[in-house]
Each structure stands twice: as structure tokens, then as C-alpha cells.
Amino acid sequence: MSKYRHLFFDLDHTLWDYDTNAAEALTELHQKHGIESRSGITAEQLIQTFLEVNDILWDDFNLSRINRDDIRSRRFPMIYEILSASLNDIPLNIEVEYVELAPTKRTTFPFAHEVLGHLAEQHQLHLITNGFDDIQSTKLESSDLTNYFDVIVTSETAGFRKPEAEIFEFALNKAGADKAECLMIGDSLVADIGGARNFGIDQVFFNPNEKPHSQEVTYEIKGLKELVELL
């Protein structure tokens, strides 16, 4: 057994397959609102541009430049602007519908359940996420992930967001864990890896697309299954 008794996971893009789930929700909304006939935007364009815009906005959110309402009010207008479509053609409630629909999607990364089930036998598993309470709990329930975790900390509950040290401090206190026995597993070099490293705990960079980088990480994996060998 490894020295890491407490494993802290990120949720979006690490366990819950954000891109696949977002694409599924957007495909349904695209069809429901007849977006292609109204604006000429294909489902593929909508999905791809959404994911690009969303990454930019979430990076800004993680750096405390914008808040949750900014993400929601800017997302679809930015997509339409980039695709040179009229903002007047944005379906009235699409943002609200998206926020309700996407978290009900249940796709997780390959082997998420098997790996978490296995790791839970010898470790305490926790979650630290920059998402929001209501949304993250819906995602966890939809994808049957809730029961693996002891402590679930959102940026909303903690009052701080990754990479801020305070959210890690908050989570470790709740878990009753010492830094030396903790490991943070996540896909964001800034929020998860940089945050954990600055706070003083070891990290696993989940890098499924093998994106090049020059950061110092304790471990790097491209599939969740590798955690079983590591731990």
C-alpha cells in the first residue's frame, strides 16, 4: 500500500467526461431549437465552439477574473459572435436549459468506476471541484459517483477556488488528513496541479490527450487505470 491514504480527485474532465456530456446536451438543444435552420450553425460547430469558449471562460473563472454568472451570460453570445451569427437568434432560454440538461448526462472516463471502487478499498477518496454545489451534485448522482467519496468540497462551499491554497486546506481539514499522505488527481495544470504543488501535496496530472507541457508534476497518467499500478 502506498503512503497516500487520502486521494483527492477533480471531477470535470477527470472523472466526469465533460466534453462528451456537453456534446450530448448541445446536440439535443441544437435539434430542439432548430438552430441550424435559424442561424446556419451546425451541431458540430456549436459543440466545438462551445468547448473552446467554455475553456476560456473557466480559465478566467479559476483565476478569479469572472464569476459564475459571467460564464453563463457570456457563453452563448460568444459562440454566436465567433460563428458570425446574429445574437438575436440565440434561443431565449438556451443557457438555462443547458445548465439543467448537461449535468444529467452520465458519461465518465473509461474505467472510472472500476478504478474508484478498487482504490476505495485501501484509501479514502475525496473530491475537490471548482464547480457549483447544485450542478456538481447532479453530475455525481447522474453518473453514480457520489458514494465513492468521503469529503466533497466545491469552490462554493469552501469560499475559495483551486488553485488557491485555502480550498486545499479546507478539504484536508474536513478529511482529517496530513499533507504527506495526500495526493491530488486532476486534469488542470493550473488549478489542480499548480494548486496542489504550491499548497505542498503531491499530484497526479491526468493528461488523456498527452498535451505537451513543461511543468513539474509528481506523476502523470493518460488513463485512470494507471492509478491502480501507481497506488
Ligand SMILES: [Mg+2]
Ligand atoms: Mg477538471
